[in-house]
Structures are given as structure tokens and as C-alpha cells.
Amino acid sequence: MSSNDIIVSLDIGTSKVRAIIGEVTNGAINIIGVGSADSEGIRKGAIVDIDQTVQSIRNAVDHAERMVGIQITDVYMGIQGNHIxxxxxxxxxxxxxxxxxxxxxxxxxxxxxxxxxxxxxxxxxxxxxxxxxxxxxxxxxxxxxxxxxxxxxxxxxxxxxxxTAIHNLIRCVEKADLRISGVILMSLASGQMALTKDEKSMGTVLVDIGAGSCTLAIFEQGNLAATSTLPIGGEYVTNDISYGLRTQTEQAEKIKLKYGCAMIDDAADDQRFKVMRMGSNVEKEFSQVDLANIIEPRMQEVFHLALQEVKRLGFGDKVGGYVLTGGAVSMPGVLQLAQLELQSSVRIAVPDYIGVRDPAYTSGVGMIQYVSKYMKSRPAGASKKTSNRKANPSAPSKPGLFERLKNMFSEFI
CATH class of the missing domain: 3.30.1490.110 (Dna Ligase; domain 1)
Structure with a gap:
């Protein structure tokens, strides 16, 4: 394997940190390694604890390294948020x-x-x-x-x-002993993977619903025209389930992933599950319909707020359709609910690569596609793994990092 063809993307989200290793051979991309770790130290897409975030990044990168047997040295870091x-x-x-x-x-x-x-x-x-x-x-x-x-x-x-937001992210990645080859706007990267050329031209909204936030990216005439982030996502659904069923958040998340359905009409009354309630050691039985009654109003609210935000940005009549992506849209019934709420054509974008066929990986895979298309002259992202990475937080960062970030424009051609 030639290390020159390897690109590593780092997607630091509210619920998961994902490191994806892509190998580019004659212009074709293969996803050869995926590392995922629970995200600690991040709330609503913003860093609230640097040490926990650093550990999450290390865990995700180690997971990806073990899968492929190479050592990751350089990564492309994704960034998003309402400060963009x-x-x-x-x-x-x-x-x-x-x-x-x-x-x-x-x-x-x-x-x-x-x-x-x-x-x-x-x-x-x-x-x-x-x-x-x-x-x-x-x-x-x-x-x-x-x-x-x-x-x-x-x-x-x-x-x-x-x-502040950019430098804190950079600090976390550097403290995890990684060099940053470039910072990429997630909306651009997701658009690269999720949207066709025609969709970008005619006016399309890319709605990326993660755990802690919902990012809207509006493409028009082939370019990114506007972006906005709403502080609402899959975590809010989990919190509602936790309150409604009076159970721990962790258990509510597992129930959501296993039995969740975004449409009451599609839920099955005979699909039942037991929940250990807080403050007691007695399990209570619920059906998928009970769960859908909690999930549907919250998902309706997410799409309603997304529609209001598109109108606020001045694109209400200019939008030809919506494309959904992000971890929260893989729940059954989300597509039908979105079509009802947004009153427009809606589809879900999923990466077409083995091992990452899940809307949660759209940003990470999109970053690899974006780099391979616009930033070909970057250094290799990995090398053959010989030893474990040495943790050295006091080591000086690579000289001219901010200078390199400031001069990234030349690679967009």
C-alpha cells in the first residue's frame, strides 16, 4: 500500500468521533479503515472539555489504526457550527x-x-x-x-x-499527537458526497441532523450559498424518551436505536419492550406505538425549525428539494415525515462505500472525496505502523500550522 494515496478525515461530533481512512488509487476512492469512539467533552457541537475530547479523538484514531495496521500522522479536520x-x-x-x-x-x-x-x-x-x-x-x-x-x-x-472555536478544535487534535493537513467546512464536504451536480445548480438544502445539532447548507448555482446550524438533533429525541418513559438516558438511546420509529402510523403495536424505570427496580412494558408518540412530535419540530430557518435565510421559494443526512435520519419513518413537513421532494443521502453505508458517515467520507478532488498536493496521511504513537503533549506543534490553514485557498482549484 502506498502511503502517498492515503487520506484520513476526522469528524468530531457530539455523540461520536469518527476517523475514516481512504485510499485513492488512480482517482478512485476506497474506504479501508473506519474508527469510531463515543464523544466525551462535546456538547451541541462545541468543546466543553479538552482532555475528554483529546481522549475521544485518540480512541477513534487507534480504532482505525488497528483495523488497517498503519499509523495515522496527518488528518483533515472537519469544522461546523453556528459561528461559521x-x-x-x-x-x-x-x-x-x-x-x-x-x-x-x-x-x-x-x-x-x-x-x-x-x-x-x-x-x-x-x-x-x-x-x-x-x-x-x-x-x-x-x-x-x-x-x-x-x-x-x-x-x-x-x-x-x-x-476560539477553531483554535480549540485544532488544540484537541494536536494534543492527540496528530498533524492537521487542512481544515474543511463539513457542509462543503457533505455536499461533495451527497448532492449531484444538478441538485447543486437548481437549489437544494442539505440537512445534516446529528446528535447535538442540525446543520443546513443551501446550494445554489453550483455553490454553497448559505449555511446555518440549529442547536437541536437526535439527543433531544433521546431526552424526550428518557422523560417520557422515566428511564436513564443511556437506556433511552438504546431503545431509540432498536425500536425507534418517526411515524406513529408506521409503528407496530405488537412490538413490545420492557424498560427499567428510574427510582424503582420494576420493569414496565411499552409498545413501539408508545415510543413513536414521543419521537414523532420532536422530529416534526426539527423539520419545522429547518423550514423556518430556510425561509429566514431568504431561500423559501428558491429551494428545489431537500437532502437529509447525519446519524439521526437513519430511523424508520424519518423520510416520510420529512416529506410531509417540508412539503417538498426529500431523499436520504448514504455513502456508497462498503463499511460506511450509513448517513452518519456522510461528512467523513465527503471530506475524503473533497480532499482528493481539490487538495491533491497534500502530504501523506499515514505510514506503516511500527510502534504505538508516543504521547507528548509538550512537543512543539508543526511550524506554521496557522499559516498553512490561512493559505489553504490555493488548493480549492
Whole structure:
């Protein structure tokens, strides 16, 4: 196995941390290793305990390493949350070559120019996605390399985030003795995997429902037009089950996964289960219908809030359909309920790779696809495993890390 072709994505979520190892061979991606660990130290997508988060990352990475027998050194880290902001900017440069042929250097300079935006001190740029290039006023160009021209312009979306949230995530990954090859916006990565070219063009909302949050990404004319995160997800359903059946949250989660159904009409009255109630040692019997009566109103609320947020962002009439993904959408009945609530065409996106055919892996697999398409010149993500990773929290971080993150724009071409 050539280590040059290996890409490792790290998806740090509220309920799980997932490390996915992808091998790229002649442009084709194979998922060769998946590591998953329970997420400790994260609430509603935000880090509340660094040490617990570091341990969760280590557990997930160790799990993936054992599966494949290689040592992971570099990872691509996914980021999302309501602190993410998008703004459009314009960059202009003169073509530097004497023969006026546009080269790699000109593209880098014009992208650098597009990153010159006024930002508050608490925010920083995560990445930059070119919408289109213009050569001497001719627009609609996706890749101007090799063209002849005097003036090169770019219209781009600048992705910004809160420094605190970004640096805390980076700190956790570095304390787990991993180097960060790049930071990727999860909505972009999920869109890469979950949406077709036509869906991105006509206006589609990607709804990623995780445990602690629901992230909406609206794609229009082939680009990410808006993103928003609602602090509601699968955990809220679990909490409702815990209150309704008066049982421990841990048991409520197991019941949800085994017997959960999002539509009362689809639930079976003869499917019954027993629950140990809090404050007693007596088990009480419930049916799947009882459970669906708790789950359906909460899932209805999730879709209702998602629809309201799409309208608030100004895309109410422009949306051609919805695509659902994330761990919470694999429950039976979710698709039918979403179609009723959103009053639109809805489908569920699932990665088409062996071992990760679950909506929960969309972001992680999407990141590998995104990297293989837009960031080909990155260092290898893993090496043959010879010894266990040495924990050394005091080791200096790789020089110029933030500089590299700030200069990621050149890889989006």
C-alpha cells in the first residue's frame, strides 16, 4: 500500500468521533479503515472539555489504526457550527507572464487578493471557494490555467469562523499527537458526497441532523450559498424518551436505536419492550406505538425549525428539494415525515462505500472525496505502523500550522 494515496478525515461530533481512512488509487476512492469512539467533552457541537475530547479523538484514531495496521500522522479536520460565516469577495490581478498565459502563480495571487477582507479580531478565514474566474471581462470560467489574458479576476466565497472555536478544535487534535493537513467546512464536504451536480445548480438544502445539532447548507448555482446550524438533533429525541418513559438516558438511546420509529402510523403495536424505570427496580412494558408518540412530535419540530430557518435565510421559494443526512435520519419513518413537513421532494443521502453505508458517515467520507478532488498536493496521511504513537503533549506543534490553514485557498482549484 502506498502511503502517498492515503487520506484520513476526522469528524468530531457530539455523540461520536469518527476517523475514516481512504485510499485513492488512480482517482478512485476506497474506504479501508473506519474508527469510531463515543464523544466525551462535546456538547451541541462545541468543546466543553479538552482532555475528554483529546481522549475521544485518540480512541477513534487507534480504532482505525488497528483495523488497517498503519499509523495515522496527518488528518483533515472537519469544522461546523453556528459561528461559521460566508461572505462574497472579489479579487483582481494583472497576469505576470510575458506571453500573457495564466499560470498557477497568477491563480494563487488572485485568490490571495480575494482573501483581503475586513474581519473583526475574533474571526479568521477558514477557506475560500472560487465561484468563477473572469479573464479580461469574460466570465463563467471554472479553471483559467493556460488561457491568454491581461487581467484575471475571481469571485469567491470566503468562509470565516470564530477563532476560539477553531483554535480549540485544532488544540484537541494536536494534543492527540496528530498533524492537521487542512481544515474543511463539513457542509462543503457533505455536499461533495451527497448532492449531484444538478441538485447543486437548481437549489437544494442539505440537512445534516446529528446528535447535538442540525446543520443546513443551501446550494445554489453550483455553490454553497448559505449555511446555518440549529442547536437541536437526535439527543433531544433521546431526552424526550428518557422523560417520557422515566428511564436513564443511556437506556433511552438504546431503545431509540432498536425500536425507534418517526411515524406513529408506521409503528407496530405488537412490538413490545420492557424498560427499567428510574427510582424503582420494576420493569414496565411499552409498545413501539408508545415510543413513536414521543419521537414523532420532536422530529416534526426539527423539520419545522429547518423550514423556518430556510425561509429566514431568504431561500423559501428558491429551494428545489431537500437532502437529509447525519446519524439521526437513519430511523424508520424519518423520510416520510420529512416529506410531509417540508412539503417538498426529500431523499436520504448514504455513502456508497462498503463499511460506511450509513448517513452518519456522510461528512467523513465527503471530506475524503473533497480532499482528493481539490487538495491533491497534500502530504501523506499515514505510514506503516511500527510502534504505538508516543504521547507528548509538550512537543512543539508543526511550524506554521496557522499559516498553512490561512493559505489553504490555493488548493480549492
Amino acid at each position: 460565516g460566508l461572505q462574497t469577495n472579489h479579487g483582481v490581478v494583472a497576469v505576470s507572464n510575458e506571453d500573457r498565459e495564466i499560470g498557477e502563480e497568477d491563480i494563487e495571487r488572485v485568490l490571495q487578493a480575494a482573501k483581503v477582507v475586513a474581519l473583526p479580531p475574533e474571526r479568521e478565514i477558514i477557506g475560500l471557494v472560487p465561484k468563477q474566474f473572469l479573464v479580461d471581462g469574460l466570465d463563467g470560467i471554472s479553471d483559467p490555467r493556460g488561457m491568454i489574458g491581461v487581467r484575471l479576476e475571481v469571485e469567491a466565497t470566503v468562509i470565516t469562523g470564530a477563532k
